[in-house]
Amino acid sequence: MKNNSLKMLAEGLAENGIASLRYDKRGVGESKDAGLSESELRFEHYVQDAKAWVDYLSKDSRFSEIVILGHSEGSLIGMIATQNPDVTKFISLAGVGTPAGEIIREQLKPQPPFVLEQSLPILEKLEKGETVDEVPPMLFSLFRPSVQPYLVSWFRYDPRQELAKLNKPILIIQGTTDLQVGVDDAEKLANANGRAELRIIEEMNHILKEAESDRTKNIATYSMPELPLQSDLLESILKFLRK
Template sequence: MNLKIRFLLVSALILFACYVNAQNLNGNVDTLTVQVSDLALHSVLSTPDEENTPVALIIPGSGPTDLNGNQSQMNNNSLKYLSEALVKNKIATLRFDKRGVAKSAYSTLKEDSLTIEIYANDVVAIIEYLQAHGYENIYVIGHSEGSLIGLIALQDINVSGFISVGGAGNSADVILKKQLEPKLPKTYFESVVQIIDSLKNGHLVKNVPAQLGALFRPSVQPYLISWFKYNPVSLIRNLKTRALVVQGSKDIQIDTNEGQLLAGEREQVDYVEIENMNHIFKTIEGGMQENIESYTDPSLEVNERFIEAIVNFINTENP
């Protein structure tokens, strides 16, 4: 064989071996769709090389957040990095684009038909998919609003454990008031309170001030009504499995009081507070500006103590 050709073949084999090893180090990533009631959800299943590992289903937070934790103007890869870290610790993950978001978007979507129960039913369907494909040790990780969605879903189906990250203890109407009060003039905030209270009582609001139209537009009000009626503390008390509540000390969206409230005093709920971690799992050593900038900085990895807390919880056998 020509010496030059032999050298090229050997080089190619070395490169291929390096590629395979790199793939093994990062686990195996499979793109798939999970059929739910009326559509197929775009999903990614990431698995370590080891067999019979636990699997963590990761539920994104509110808004058009995709399976990587990103939105169109907010790229930080929070959920992608969480998944990769868990796979390195021999825990499989399944991430998915919520219905209507990214590759799970569909042309017939009507905003006024969405409720939080629909999102919860999608989660139940994904858990059933994992069960049907041989996974027995399933954990649900709900981030932000995904925590509440996970809690609602787990009222109807059992898993090995539940993990809330940046999830609220109060109902969403209370959280929304808390978030909006310092940001709005007093007159606007008084109007907000009236609208929220009406929705909390199950009543649509016809006359919404133009300045508040984006937040309380008619098409989103049915979702808000469905969202406001759930009490996370009551839901977590009803779980038939153990749970972990993780909260970051630098979370500017859901404060530590909310995490402590959610964990409460239930024996099967652990609470871990991560120093200097913000809402998207990033480590923030400085102040508000650094915190805000992290939401659009995909170069920042997720907090290591955060990963340790989740891995330790999953690897601890049920009592």
Template sequence: MSGHISRGASPATGAENRLFVAHLRGSHLHTTQTEIEAPGPAGPLKGTLLSPDTGDMPVVLIVPGSGATDRNGNAPSWLQASTYRLLAEGLCEEGIASVRIDKRGMYGSASAIPDANDVVIDDYAADVHSWVAAIRARAGASSVWVLGHSEGGLVALLAARQSADIAGLILVAAAGRPLGPVLRQQLQSNPANVPILENAMSILDSLEAGDRVDAASIDPVLMPAFRPQVQRFLMSELTIDPAALLADYMKPVLIVQGARDIQVAVQDAELLQRANPQAEMAVIADANHVLKAVRTADLQENLAAYSNPDLPLADGVVEAISAFVHASSLNRA
């Protein structure tokens, strides 16, 4: 992807930054990057608004994936891909504004609730409603599109059931099956998990049945994923069928799936489209789960992309999303 964007100070400062970008088609855009807030349960939810100065433009709300993923697409451990920041910058070059957000209880949104683990997935969907209202009020946006990445896709689907102000959905690397089968497949596909597999399957069976699992019964290797503090959240989402939710959705939908994704399969995207044949689907040949360019089937190359913020997004990711948003926005006019 051609074009250049020069970055100002970190969005975490909340200062308004003036950025100059070269548009892909050769014209020049000035853009504004600034902190934005939405009402949360006990304190504000916070995020970053990046917008081209082109008057009324569509806005994409980027809903992050699972765990402690921040507004830029990074987490404290090994996830440093900056996927959401790169996506926001790419969309800005295409004349589309975006808001990328910190989840309630985390990072900039730390004061929204006292305990970041004290959530169910419907809470995140409620936050999407709050964000959409705030974006419409702050940015004056006539259309707000909700992009959910990975687990964020399920959050987007849940939110879309109850919000007339959502223009449409962009489901990126989103599962087409309930989380239980997805986790089982992920665990079983890694030969290194053989020693813990029986314990993992037992834990999933219990959680799907609505029964908590005592910490003493969890292998230490599995504790980060199934520790008691997150079991309530897991139970809230394990049995939700995203394809069933999408089947009832009547507004525009784009499904984006990377062919190099080792966490969510192309078959999941196909399940989603089968549930809603009107949905558009873009399979990106060289994109992995964090949308980075991965040229081969080498597992180590794929995993290394998760911690490389300098690796660009795969060709076609931004283009597919921007083409969908612009075309669908014109159809709404």
């Protein structure tokens, strides 16, 4: 799927005199060669990468300040990296408001009851920092041994606790037709820090495009690279950056 949403956001910022840096996630695209084997990868590697870019940009005199914007999983990565004093503001875009273990529980609830029943003991051990030797074949794609160390590293972070550590301006943005992250997630984040400003954008989905709540029509936008960003998004970000 190709949607160009983050490219469009970068272009919109540039048109308003704001430089931005986007980089491929470690192990993907142009960053493919920096990837680690699944058993070696940890959530902290993604955080370290974001911090490294902050260190790099902070030495460049062309930029007056550094603001981190994290989208989806990048929201949690971004809020941890924003604890660097060189970062002046943070924007969470479609970021979850609960630890990943709780999210997986919710995602498994629509499955047949025995799927959740077999998953819960595994989740509980991973949340305690312990790996599991025996995984039912049916759950192997989710809890295979090689991915468990990453899950352990990811599960230990609570977005609300990480956001509460920030003593700087925060903007929480969430769309109402996002099929992957809900408005309640944004409200949980906003309630975690008194400096957070919450902006709910009507009919914006997870890829920042205008979309209906109907699942089929919503998902179809994920493969529409020419579809523009939801019209209120850029203005909301610009207003926050210019304060």
